[in-house]
Amino acid sequence: MLINGKCHCGNIAFTLDWPDASPEIPARACGCSFCVKHGGVWTSNPKARLAVSVRDAALVSAYAFGTQTATFHVCARCGAVPFVTSEIDNHRYAVVNVNTFEGVDPSLFRHGSADFEGEDRASRLARRARNWIADVRVGEAGSPEKSAPAKTR
Ligand SMILES: [Zn+2]
Secondary structure, X not given: OEEEEEOOOOOEEEEEEXXXXXXXXXXXXXXXXHHHHHOOEEEOOOOOEEEEEEOOHHHEEEEOOOOXXXXXXXXXXXXXXXXXXXXXXXXXXXXXXXXXXXXXXXXXXXXXXXXXXOOOHHHHHHHHHHHOEOEEEEEXXXXXXXXXXXXOX
């Protein structure tokens, strides 16, 4: 299933290729202090693929706090937060905000909550490497392959 999403103004857009074998989409309301203030509700699947396209990179604010291991990509124009990345052993993982999906039947969402307060750094990174989206591309609009890893031809 291909899911399209974007921030409110459209500066940050993405396509999420969700595995058909997992029709339900977990939607976790995160209990961290940032997500409480932003209403962040996240999903991920280790077999999903995420392609992000940014129109104006100067209008994307990268925000990190706490352990500094996750980066919230905030649209500086409209304030939406479509995705979060975490670099683990030189690999980029991501989760996406279901509130920025476009045209997805809300009955597919399996709502829950998550609170990782008190989790130590090592278990946090190990959990992300297991559960977060592992195939992540972020590019400028018009050249989505720009930052793609080299492919064997
Ligand atoms: Zn925006």
